[in-house]
Amino acid sequence: MGDGALSVWERSSTARVVPSARPRKLAKVPFVELADGRLQGVVSSGSDIGRVYVSSVEAGTYAFACSTNNNRPCGGARGSFCNHIRALIGEAVLQYGAERVVRYLKVDVPGEEADAHTVTGAMVSTRPAQGDSSAAAQVFSRFLRHLAYLEFEPTTAPLPEMQWFPTTRAVA
Amino acid sequence: MRADLLTDVVDGLDEALAAVDGFDEALVDGLLRPQPAQAVGLAGLADAVAGSPLAGRVAEAAEKTAAGAAGEDHFVALAAARTALLGSVHDALLVRVEEAVGRPRAEAGGDTAAAGGAEHAVNLHVAARSWLCDLARAGWRGIDHELVSGAAAVVSAMLPEPGLRRLATLLDGFAAELAASCPGATLEHVPVRRWADLWSRAMLLTLPGAGSAPAVADVTGRLLPLGVDVQEHATAVQAQVHAVFEPADGGASRLVRASVSAPKPDSVVGAGLWQLLRPHLSLLAAVSEGRAMELDAMPVTAEGDLLWDDARARTGEPAEVFTTARVALPSAAASPTAPLDRHPARIAVPVLLEGYGVEEGEDGPAFLVAGERLAVDVDRVPAAGPLTPEVVAGSGACVGLLRWDAGAFVLQPLAVERTVRKKAVAVHAGAWAGGTSDKAGVRAEKAATDTVTVLRERAGRLLRK
Numbered sequence A: 001m002g003d004g005a006l007s008v009w010e011r012s013s014t015a016r017v018v019p020s021a022r023p024r025k026l027a028k029v030p031f032v033e034l035a036d037g038r039l040q041g042v043v044s045s046g047s048d049i050g051r052v053y054v055s056s057v058e059a060g061t062y063a064f065a066c067s068t069n070n071n072r073p074c075g076g077a078r079g080s081f082c083n084h085i086r087a088l089i090g091e092a093v094l095q096y097g098a099e100r101v102v103r104y105l106k107v108d109v110p111g112e113e114a115d116a117h118t119v120t121g122a123m124v125s126t127r128p129a130q131g132d133s134s135a136a137a138q139v140f141s142r143f144l145r146h147l148a149y150l151e152f153e154p155t156t157a158p159l160p161e162m163q164w165f166p167t168t169r170a171v172a
Numbered sequence B: 001m002r003a004d005l006l007t008d009v010v011d012g013l014d015e016a017l018a019a020v021d022g023f024d025e026a027l028v029d030g031l032l033r034p035q036p037a038q039a040v041g042l043a044g045l046a047d048a049v050a051g052s053p054l055a056g057r058v059a060e061a062a063e064k065t066a067a068g069a070a071g072e073d074h075f076v077a078l079a080a081a082r083t084a085l086l087g088s089v090h091d092a093l094l095v096r097v098e099e100a101v102g103r104p105r106a107e108a109g110g111d112t113a114a115a116g117g118a119e120h121a122v123n124l125h126v127a128a129r130s131w132l133c134d135l136a137r138a139g140w141r142g143i144d145h146e147l148v149s150g151a152a153a154v155v156s157a158m159l160p161e162p163g164l165r166r167l168a169t170l171l172d173g174f175a176a177e178l179a180a181s182c183p184g185a186t187l188e189h190v191p192v193r194r195w196a197d198l199w200s201r202a203m204l205l206t207l208p209g210a211g212s213a214p215a216v217a218d219v220t221g222r223l224l225p226l227g228v229d230v231q232e233h234a235t236a237v238q239a240q241v242h243a244v245f246e247p248a249d250g251g252a253s254r255l256v257r258a259s260v261s262a263p264k265p266d267s268v269v270g271a272g273l274w275q276l277l278r279p280h281l282s283l284l285a286a287v288s289e290g291r292a293m294e295l296d297a298m299p300v301t302a303e304g305d306l307l308w309d310d311a312r313a314r315t316g317e318p319a320e321v322f323t324t325a326r327v328a329l330p331s332a333a334a335s336p337t338a339p340l341d342r343h344p345a346r347i348a349v350p351v352l353l354e355g356y357g358v359e360e361g362e363d364g365p366a367f368l369v370a371g372e373r374l375a376v377d378v379d380r381v382p383a384a385g386p387l388t389p390e391v392v393a394g395s396g397a398c399v400g401l402l403r404w405d406a407g408a409f410v411l412q413p414l415a416v417e418r419t420v421r422k423k424a425v426a427v428h429a430g431a432w433a434g435g436t437s438d439k440a441g442v443r444a445e446k447a448a449t450d451t452v453t454v455l456r457e458r459a460g461r462l463l464r465k
């Protein structure tokens, strides 16, 4: 502190801190987020329309977990990333951009071009441990909370606070 | 427009902002155990409001806070002092803008009586304030996931209540930013002024009646749209139509806004935002069709915000934006800003610029207006629309919103005119608001429809009703 004037960005009221999500198709992975120190989300089952998988990868350790919304362990997630987790990483890269995913998960991608393939490979190559699926219930409830955002009534009373959140053409 | 006035020094501005910065920097390291440098920042804020009615309370708050003994009321007093200072900055900047554009300002309307809050709301306000005070103690460098996630329950309880939407939407966007920045200890840069803005605004909105902006009149007459401004964070969107209103009784015309907003899932973006808002504001369709609307007893607040009701509006005659800007805008009066809204970020003054030069800079295009350089914030133009930075750079006339941020005025384009085969062609930022037949637009609409369809299907199957 006190080490000189603030930069233009630091003095901006409307600086963009979190870029907008990029549009992506949701059919396979309806929910993905970088939150609570994890990449986490929900992957629709390919065979059962009423079943979803709750998948996550922890930042730093890449400890992974995958189970159904009824808390049954995923058969594919023994020993290494299952297809649900791979799909989750792919969609996270689409939604947030590879750079943000790499930064959040603290992945060391060899070479310069990070994409879903290299990010997944870099994490798998460290032979991450299977984590416990204790967070699954919380992730699923965050997904339900996310879905509930479609249900709130729009309003025509002005929200002056939104002046601090200008839209932006720049995406993640 | 007297563009030279926009680059001139504003007396007292630097001093007021220095006091704001001092407090904001104190928030970076948190107010749990303030260091001497933080105490200086707190005292500076108190000194800056020493001549105001807040003086006594703020001086006490600064002292207690510097001693690490601040209670919630002390934090509220500091937030109020900071808000008052930025209010004076807002006023000074707005006087400058009014001189530059040479338009009248309407007299203040009726009093904005504060509405009483329900008991339920009081409890939620208390919970929100307590979270905000914890944030202030931790400081931006001290935030972690546990602290930040404390906002989620408050936001979830507030969102279903339309009367609490302002604070809920603010807290939701703020908490999402903080969560994306955790842990604060490893943050490379802190958005110092921004987070202090959001924090102090949220603090004041937890006070009874602070967020209330009731209608003070019903208006009947013709509404001539100027353009659409879109604001969004991950889980909310708002579209505001800026327009000139001409009363049917022949009274003076005035500048007004019509707004529509909604909470949204973060995967709804681009054209999906228009789809969400379109059914609740028929004005968006009128904007796309280039038409005026006839209003019949539409409620309006003292600030000039129409509280839109589709039942009180019908589509009118064709109305071209640049004609409106050239003919009707010069005599349209702006309304005074509500006390809590007096902040530089709230400044959004419709202007028409013509005959400027265009300069391509590293940070996007700038207009050269009568020898002065005015930065153009093309980033604020919604992605789901035909107005691109290239179109702005090739334009000869522009209707936009004059704004101020980080020490300088900038122009947000709402529409531009360019000459194609010797004919003037207008391109509007909000052209797709009501729908579009543009090829790229149709593709974007289809993708957005698919997104919402999937989410609704998943919600129908998985959400316990």
Ligand SMILES: [Zn+2]
Pocket (backbone or CB within 6 Å): A053, A055, A066, A067, A074, A075, A076, A077, A082, A083, A084, A085
């Ligand atoms: Zn799996």
